[in-house]
Amino acid sequence: MYVAVKGGEKAIDNAHALLAEDRRGDETIPELTLTQIDQQLGLAVDRVMTEGSVYDRELAALALKQAQGDAVEAIFLLRAYRTTLPRFGASQPVDTGAMAIRRRISAAFKDLPGGQVLGPTYDYTHRLLDFALAAEGAPRASVESAEAGLEPAPRVTDVLHHQGLIEPSGNGADLPGDLTRQPLNFPAGRDLRLQNLARGDEGFLLALAYSSQRGYGNTHPFAGEIRMGEVAVELVPEELGFAIDIGTITVTECQMINQFKGSKDIPPQFTRGYGLTFGQGERKAMAMALVDRSLRAEDLGEQATNPAQDQEFVLYHSDNVEASGFVQHLKLPHYVDFQSELEMIRRLRRENAEAAQ
Amino acid sequence: MQQQTKDTDARRQWMGVLAKSDESHVVQLWAGLSDLPAWEYLRRPEVGLVMVRGRMGGDGGPFNLGEMTVTRCSVRLQNGVVGHAWVAGRSARHAEMAAIADALMQDGDWRARVGEKLLAPLQSKLADDRGRAERKAAATRVDFFTMVRGED
Amino acid sequence: MNALAPQTGLLPGFNDPVADSQKMFRAVLEAMSRPGTIVTAPVLPVAPQPLNPVAAALILALADYETPLWLDPAARQPAAIDYVRFHCGCPLVEAPDQAGFALVTDAKSMPPLSAFHLGSDEYPDRSTTVIVQVPHLDGGEAWRLKGPGIRDQAILAAGQLPSAFKAWVQDNHALFPRGVDLLFAAPGQLAGLPRSTLLEG
Numbered sequence: 001m002y003v004a005v006k007g008g009e010k011a012i013d014n015a016h017a018l019l020a021e022d023r024r025g026d027e028t029i030p031e032l033t034l035t036q037i038d039q040q041l042g043l044a045v046d047r048v049m050t051e052g053s054v055y056d057r058e059l060a061a062l063a064l065k066q067a068q069g070d071a072v073e074a075i076f077l078l079r080a081y082r083t084t085l086p087r088f089g090a091s092q093p094v095d096t097g098a099m100a101i102r103r104r105i106s107a108a109f110k111d112l113p114g115g116q117v118l119g120p121t122y123d124y125t126h127r128l129l130d131f132a133l134a135a136e137g138a139p140r141a142s143v144e145s146a147e148a149g150l151e152p153a154p155r156v157t158d159v160l161h162h163q164g165l166i167e168p169s170g171n172g173a174d175l176p177g178d179l180t181r182q183p184l185n186f187p188a189g190r191d192l193r194l195q196n197l198a199r200g201d202e203g204f205l206l207a208l209a210y211s212s213q214r215g216y217g218n219t220h221p222f223a224g225e226i227r228m229g230e231v232a233v234e235l236v237p238e239e240l241g242f243a244i245d246i247g248t249i250t251v252t253e254c255q256m257i258n259q260f261k262g263s264k265d266i267p268p269q270f271t272r273g274y275g276l277t278f279g280q281g282e283r284k285a286m287a288m289a290l291v292d293r294s295l296r297a298e299d300l301g302e303q304a305t306n307p308a309q310d311q312e313f314v315l316y317h318s319d320n321v322e323a324s325g326f327v328q329h330l331k332l333p334h335y336v337d338f339q340s341e342l343e344m345i346r347r348l349r350r351e352n353a354e355a356a357q
Numbered sequence: 358m359q360q361q362t363k364d365t366d367a368r369r370q371w372m373g374v375l376a377k378s379d380e381s382h383v384v385q386l387w388a389g390l391s392d393l394p395a396w397e398y399l400r401r402p403e404v405g406l407v408m409v410r411g412r413m414g415g416d417g418g419p420f421n422l423g424e425m426t427v428t429r430c431s432v433r434l435q436n437g438v439v440g441h442a443w444v445a446g447r448s449a450r451h452a453e454m455a456a457i458a459d460a461l462m463q464d465g466d467w468r469a470r471v472g473e474k475l476l477a478p479l480q481s482k483l484a485d486d487r488g489r490a491e492r493k494a495a496a497t498r499v500d501f502f503t504m505v506r507g508e509d
Numbered sequence: 510m511n512a513l514a515p516q517t518g519l520l521p522g523f524n525d526p527v528a529d530s531q532k533m534f535r536a537v538l539e540a541m542s543r544p545g546t547i548v549t550a551p552v553l554p555v556a557p558q559p560l561n562p563v564a565a566a567l568i569l570a571l572a573d574y575e576t577p578l579w580l581d582p583a584a585r586q587p588a589a590i591d592y593v594r595f596h597c598g599c600p601l602v603e604a605p606d607q608a609g610f611a612l613v614t615d616a617k618s619m620p621p622l623s624a625f626h627l628g629s630d631e632y633p634d635r636s637t638t639v640i641v642q643v644p645h646l647d648g649g650e651a652w653r654l655k656g657p658g659i660r661d662q663a664i665l666a667a668g669q670l671p672s673a674f675k676a677w678v679q680d681n682h683a684l685f686p687r688g689v690d691l692l693f694a695a696p697g698q699l700a701g702l703p704r705s706t707l708l709e710g
Contacts, residue, residue: 055409055425056446082406082424088443089574089598090408093419100487102494110501118497146495149488155415172418176410180421181575190413191420198411198422229494230487232373233425235407237443238574239595242365245373246407246427247445253415276411276422399521400596431595439519 023068037061046250046279047071051320052078053180053199055249055278072201072320079321092234092243096253096276097155099229106156107223108257114153119228120280156225157255157272166257166270186312193295193315194288198276200318202284208308209290216306217294221273224257228280252277254285258293263301271300371462371476375455376444378479383454386475394467396457399431399439402449428452434460518588520555522569522596529554533570540692540701545654545663547646547698557588559614564642564694565592571638572610574598579608579625579637583615605637613641616670622677625689633686636704643667646695650675653709654702662709665700667693678708 024031038045038061048060052075059078067073103119106112118124132138160166176191184192197205212219230250234243256273260266273293275285294308307313317323375383406424413420429443430452440460444452458475461467523529532551540548556565572578578599580589593599602608606626613619619641628636643649649668652675681688681704688704 050423053423054406055423058447059426085426086403086405086573087424087575088405088407088427088429090421091410093410093412094422096411096415100491102490103497116499116501117494118499119494143493144496145489145492146498147492148495149491150495150498157414158416169412169414169417172413172420174419176418176420178408178421191418194411194413194420195422230490232377233407233409233445235427235443237429237441238598239431239441239591242369244369244376244443246376246443247425248377249409249425249445251411251422255415272414274414278423397521399519401526403526433519 023066032065034058034061034065037064041069043280044069044071046277046281047202047284048074048078050278050281050284051075051199051201052082054078054082072324076321076324089235089237091246092236094231094233094249094251096227096231096251097158099227099231099251099253101150101153101227101229103229104153104225104227105223106225108225109156109159112153112156112159114151117150117153153227155227155255157257160224160257160270164269167260167266167272169272169274184315186315187298188311188315190292190296190299193311194274194276194292196315196318197288197291200288201320201323202281202287204318204320204323205287205291206283208294208314209287212290212294212306212308217297217308219273219290219293220259221256221290221293222258223286224255224272226252226254226282226285228252228282250279252279252281252285254282254289256286256289256293260300271296368459368463371472372442372455372459374476374480374483375442375458377483379482380446380448380451382479382482383451383475386478387454389474390471393457393461395435396432396460399433400429402428402430402452404428404447404449430456432456432460434464436464438464519591519595520557520588522592523552523554523566526569529566530570533566536699537567537570537692537701540699541658541690541703542701543658543663544656544701544703544706545659545665547700550697550699553697557592558586559583560589560592560612561642561694561696563697563699564612564614564640567640567692567694567699568593568610568612569596572597572599574600576609577602577607579603579605579611581611581613581615581619583618584612608637609635611637611639613639616641616643616674619671621673622681622689622691627681627684627689628687630687633688636687636689638690638692640692640694641667641670642694644669644695646693646698646700652678654706655709656706658703659706665693665702667695667700675708678702682707 038057041064044064045057045060048063048071049055052060052063059081063074063077066077101117103121104114104117106116157166161168172189172191177189179192179195211217230248232245233247233249235246236243254275257270258273260269260271262268271293273289275288275292277285291308291314295311295314297304297309304310405427407427408424409422410419411422412418425445426447427443427445428447428449428451431439431441433439438460440456440463442452442455442459444455458471461471529552536548536551540546550563550566552566553562554565554569556562572593576599578593579602590601605611605620605624608626611625622639625637625639626635628634645668647666649666649670651664651666654663654665685704690704691702693700
């Protein structure tokens with residue numbers, strides 16, 4: 001229990017002024033612009049958009065600036081802002097098969113139609129600090145352009161599906177559940193689980209995914225395909241009655257392929273785990289795909305005994321805005337609670353002492 | 358019926374180009390259109406959210422991925438033609454220009470001029486940008502060559 | 510629909526959507542929290558046939574793409590349908606019990622209140638809010654209202670309602686916490702009759 005305490009107003013005002021000063025830092029150093037954050041800290045912007053659940057680079061950059069680069073605080077700011085806007089509608093599901101690909105790799109097939117396209121990646125870098133970047137105005141690496149563009153790149157899972165070696169993706173409801181509108185109930189459908197994971201904390205999902213690989217789960221995954229690039233967002237306005245493109249967004253998709261031994265009714269085949277994020281979010285998309293597959297354990301008749309397979313555990317603890325709120329609420333005054341506990345400890349000690357005599 | 362489908366396709370196409378183009382590019386080309394007819398708002402530019410959906414496994418049932426900001430606007434020209442716009446982002450100006458352009462493109466007197474001075478350059482810039490990004494990505498495509506293995 | 514046909518008939522909605530919606534919402538709040546009180550409508554948009562401006566303002570302020578709307582057969586005219594589709598973006602439903610909001614423009618032929626969504630014990634908030642367009646709020650049969658939001662008693666005398674209406678309202682009240690809430694839209698004025706209000710006599 002916490003009680004309202006008066007008297008802090010002036011201190012709070014001063015604390016906020018101090019925060020603003022700290023945020024700005026030394027005023028002889030030029031102030032960051034939102035465009036700089038968007039252009040030069042793009043992956044931070046992408047994470048804030050994905051977990052803040054709003055695709056808007058400028059807003060995410062503003063949130064990062066205001067939060068001094070604290071991703072979780074920035075995500076909170078973006079989530080709070082979204083509640084002030086009306087919802088106009090829902091898009092047609094984006095078609096990742098029609099993506100304008102900037103990166104596309106498969107760990108399952110070497111030669112696949114469309115090829116392996118590395119794109120802008122940290123893979124194969126040596127993780128050595130690059131002091132050239134510390135010197136401003138370092139020359140820009142020249143980027144090669146191929147003569148021709150890319151061939152069409154069908155999804156790896158579509159290829160396996162044609163051969164009947166992987167389960168179909170399955171049709172959910174025409175109208176997917178929306179956990180920002182209706183509270184989560186258990187067991188939750190895969191549509192709601194994927195929405196929850198897409199908004200979920202990257203660190204939490206990464207750790208869960210890791211646990212499922214290390215033995216707390218029974219997955220034997222292959223990164224069937226990871227692709228990143230631009231997709232068009234289509235919407236059918238009520239007044240038009242036909243779909244129009246309203247813009248283009250960058251997304252990252254991960255298709256994990258998992259072994260499945262089969263059951264009485266289903267022959268041995270591969271199963272799927274799916275991850276999708278706004279922007280470039282490869283680590284998150286991969287973790288999401290692993291956790292998605294883990295959460296399907298029960299649906300597939302597998303034993304679900306590990307944390308990553310436990311719907312309630314995963315879905316109730318994945319959201320960093322909720323988690324941060326509950327952990328940080330411990331900072332609120334609990335003076336009365338604590339006084340009563342203090343009183344109880346003293347009384348127990350007294351009683352023990354009396355009993356000992 | 359077939360004509361109607363063709364008209365709808367043409368309109369879908371130009372509305373998409375207007376929405377996907379950079380605001381700054383639309384503004385720049387807009388300056389080249391003169392003596393536009395008078396118009397009024399049917400719906401002032403309004404900022405809101407659209408829930409972006411994905412599909413489970415890429416091709417399965419839909420799920421809600423997250424929202425995006427969008428601005429919509431509708432206008433009516435003096436002669437009664439109505440134009441609509443739904444544009445990603447939060448720019449009232451962009452949505453307003455897109456709505457006026459949508460109305461003008463439906464108007465026989467304006468279609469050719471707006472098509473030539475606005476839509477064509479916007480579309481070719483979008484195609485150029487996409488082509489450039491694609492060729493850069495293509496340069497990072499891996500060309501495997503198989504190493505000789507074994508005894509022979 | 511012909512994509513290139515000029516849609517000349519569409520009327521503009523609120524002049525200032527945000528401020529006007531808020532003013533209208535405030536008026537609804539007042540009408541609902543003080544049942545029977547006649548509240549002057551703060552905004553009067555040009556309404557499509559056969560809606561009156563208050564009914565149109567209520568729909569503009571309350572309905573959106575997440576609230577299915579039921580229009581009574583008399584209201585299902587192209588001008589009205591285009592208007593709500595465009596300005597509210599709300600789905601139109603055939604069955605009254607699927608509606609978040611319902612608009613009755615011809616009260617004499619309206620279905621009984623029990624035909625609307627009455628909410629469930631778990632989610633009584635999901636019932637339909639029924640907007641009934643009436644010619645006036647003070648010339649019909651006078652009802653004495655009691656209940657939350659009413660100090661002693663209030664009188665409401667909405668005009669030209671079906672003869673069974675009073676009994677419907679009483680049955681609706683008996684379902685509490687389930688049941689529909691009613692808003693009456695008269696020229697320039699509105700009044701509320703939530704499910705918590707009891708009709709006396």
